[in-house]
Amino acid sequence: MKAIVCEEFGPIETLAFKDVEDPQPGKGEVCVKILATGVNYPDGLLVQGLYQVQPERPFVPGFEFCGEVETLGEGVKHLKPGQRVICSSPGYGGFAEKAVINARMAMPVMDEVSNIDAANIMCAHGTAHHALKQRARLKSGETLVVLGAAGGTGLAAVQIGKAMGAKVIAVCSSEDKLALAKANGADELINYSQQDLKAEIKTLTDGKGADVVYDPVGGDAFDACSRAMARNGRLLVVGFASGRIPELPVNLALVKEYSVIGVFWGSFATHEPMPFIQNMQELFGWYREGKVRLETDEVFPLSRTGEALTRVLNRQVKGKLVVVPDALLGS
Numbered sequence: 001m002k003a004i005v006c007e008e009f010g011p012i013e014t015l016a017f018k019d020v021e022d023p024q025p026g027k028g029e030v031c032v033k034i035l036a037t038g039v040n041y042p043d044g045l046l047v048q049g050l051y052q053v054q055p056e057r058p059f060v061p062g063f064e065f066c067g068e069v070e071t072l073g074e075g076v077k078h079l080k081p082g083q084r085v086i087c088s089s090p091g092y093g094g095f096a097e098k099a100v101i102n103a104r105m106a107m108p109v110m111d112e113v114s115n116i117d118a119a120n121i122m123c124a125h126g127t128a129h130h131a132l133k134q135r136a137r138l139k140s141g142e143t144l145v146v147l148g149a150a151g152g153t154g155l156a157a158v159q160i161g162k163a164m165g166a167k168v169i170a171v172c173s174s175e176d177k178l179a180l181a182k183a184n185g186a187d188e189l190i191n192y193s194q195q196d197l198k199a200e201i202k203t204l205t206d207g208k209g210a211d212v213v214y215d216p217v218g219g220d221a222f223d224a225c226s227r228a229m230a231r232n233g234r235l236l237v238v239g240f241a242s243g244r245i246p247e248l249p250v251n252l253a254l255v256k257e258y259s260v261i262g263v264f265w266g267s268f269a270t271h272e273p274m275p276f277i278q279n280m281q282e283l284f285g286w287y288r289e290g291k292v293r294l295e296t297d298e299v300f301p302l303s304r305t306g307e308a309l310t311r312v313l314n315r316q317v318k319g320k321l322v323v324v325p326d327a328l329l330g331s
């Protein structure tokens with residue numbers, strides 16, 4: 001089969017598109033024919049050796065995908081060949097024509113969800129959902145500030161924040177990104193490449209500050225938000241797309257009695273399987289109701305996965321990118 005292979009950690013350009021052996025399912029595993037693979041910022045970090053998990057090399061990257069069960073390993077009874085499933089797994093393997101996964105990680109997907117949507121619904125929306133529900137305990141009527149609000153997890157946080165009844169302030173670096181956040185339900189907009197983020201949050205909250213901040217960006221934006229929190233606020237640490245892990249003068253948390261809360265969706269999925277499944281059911285319910293949707297910026301052939309990863313890392317994507325095996329795209 002064809003696959004993207006990371007032979008050694010390094011720049012995206014060093015990824016190889018090549019023929020590799022078809023993977024064979026072992027006990028408790030299934031082999032899935034991949035139909036579409038979501039592209040996530042952590043994929044780009046992983047292949048450079050910059051992610052918190054460092055797999056043995058060589059490996060096939062690709063965290064999440066939608067596929068069709070092809071063959072069952074020994075002991076797998078709850079799935080059948082031909083069934084469409086989604087999977088987001090720390091086992092990687094999604095940038096390929098086939099992948100072998102632990103059968104327990106394969107989640108059957110409803111017919112009304114397209115392959116393209118299904119490939120991208122777990123990681124970004126799952127992260128935003130877990131962050132706002134279990135970590136921030138966001139309440140209806142609260143003010144939610146979302147940084148990087150046209151990115152993968154950011155746009156998901158805008159939609160889910162609205163579904164949970166919050167007033168959403170979207171923060172982006174350009175007018176076209178802000179327009180996308182607005183089209184997805186944002187109530188107020190801040191362009192942090194032109195406006196003073198701290199002052200704007202204060203103005204839009206009548207001086208009170210944000211009840212919840214969803215931060216996948218870090219750096220200067222985190223610093224500004226750490227000075228614009230409401231009393232009893234929750235500042236969610238989701239990621240550091242800006243490239244700088246910020247530091248916090250903790251007196252700020254003391255004075256406003258606010259909390260800084262870490263979010264790690266992969267750990268939640270592993271350690272709390274029942275709440276994880278309940279979250280996915282709620283997410284698909286919102287999808288059915290049209291409260292949650294996937295914004296796909298572009299679909300790339302598998303052979304051009306490197307270009308897709310570069311666009312994500314270079315801040316050039318609105319919503320999400322998807323990769324599809326070349327053979328399924330026609331020419």
Ligand SMILES: NC(=O)c1ccc[n+]([C@@H]2O[C@H](COP(=O)([O-])OP(=O)(O)OC[C@H]3O[C@@H](n4cnc5c(N)ncnc54)[C@H](OP(=O)(O)O)[C@@H]3O)[C@@H](O)[C@H]2O)c1
Pocket residue numbers: 040041042045123124127148149150151152153154171172173174177216217237238239240241242243263264265266312313314315317319
């Ligand atoms: N904690 C978890 O469980 C979890 C799960 C998934 C992802 N993450 C992390 O969350 C972060 C964002 O992931 P994502 O999927 O939302 O990524 P994304 O789709 O690329 O969006 C990130 C956003 O960050 C903003 N940004 C600011 N400075 C940037 C820079 N120097 N380079 C790139 N983007 C920059 C961009 O928005 P503007 O241009 O509008 O500023 C961009 O849209 C990553 O660090 C990722 O590793 C964490």
